[in-house]
Amino acid sequence: MRVAIAGAGAVGRSIAAELIEAGHTVLLIERLSHQFTPEVVEEAEWVLGDACEMSTLEASGIERCDVVIAATGDDKANLVLALLAKTEFAVRRVVARVNNPANEWLFNESWGVDVAVSTPRMLAAMVEEAVSVGDLVRLMTFRKSQANLVELTLPDETPLAGTPVERLNLPRDAALVAILRGERVIVPQPDDPVEGGDEVLFVAPTEVEPELRAALGR
Numbered sequence: 001m002r003v004a005i006a007g008a009g010a011v012g013r014s015i016a017a018e019l020i021e022a023g024h025t026v027l028l029i030e031r032l033s034h035q036f037t038p039e040v041v042e043e044a045e046w047v048l049g050d051a052c053e054m055s056t057l058e059a060s061g062i063e064r065c066d067v068v069i070a071a072t073g074d075d076k077a078n079l080v081l082a083l084l085a086k087t088e089f090a091v092r093r094v095v096a097r098v099n100n101p102a103n104e105w106l107f108n109e110s111w112g113v114d115v116a117v118s119t120p121r122m123l124a125a126m127v128e129e130a131v132s133v134g135d136l137v138r139l140m141t142f143r144k145s146q147a148n149l150v151e152l153t154l155p156d157e158t159p160l161a162g163t164p165v166e167r168l169n170l171p172r173d174a175a176l177v178a179i180l181r182g183e184r185v186i187v188p189q190p191d192d193p194v195e196g197g198d199e200v201l202f203v204a205p206t207e208v209e210p211e212l213r214a215a216l217g218r
Helices: 010-021 054-060 073-086 099-106 119-131 206-214
Strands: 002-006 025-030 047-048 069-072 093-096 114-118 135-143 147-153 176-181 184-186 199-205
Touching: 002 010, 002 054, 002 073, 010 093, 025 054, 047 054, 054 073, 069 073, 073 099, 093 099, 099 114, 147 206, 199 206
Parallel strands: 002 025, 002 069, 025 047, 069 093, 093 114
Antiparallel strands: 135 147, 147 199, 176 184, 176 199
């Protein structure tokens, strides 16, 4: 997969390194000369220029990218890039970083954003997940479907211990996608039991979350 990342600061470089390690081809676009450091991520292609300018995007061959990641520290720049990538270059998937939570409502399909990643929201979710037992924690929202990835850690003394997945009275629109048990990642089968201390991950729309809580004894 070919991925373009706009913004070669600490965030952009870290994403690039991870994607390269996973075997993807990465293009880094940076407008600031002091952050243009190809020696830091040598395996990536580098372009010095403003990712909000058509000329830069054309020169970088962004239309050949499968994914564009707008990872700058400027929400306005990330929105402009997302819109250009989607409407002018028909990039299949656009991911945009949200720096200011107050701007999160803008990061949607009308601006060409397929996936919005809010760093403050994700940090808050991770903190909540680390300290919450027995309640749903919303980890992320899938923009197109408006469904959420939610997590719940079952209490050690849960009355559901030993109950097979097929016997959980889950809402119709809630999908159990994984059970995390210690170091194991379990892809749930109908006869797999849940146990106290399990972290259970669901994809579910917001409106069924109360039913999901009830089904899990909360």
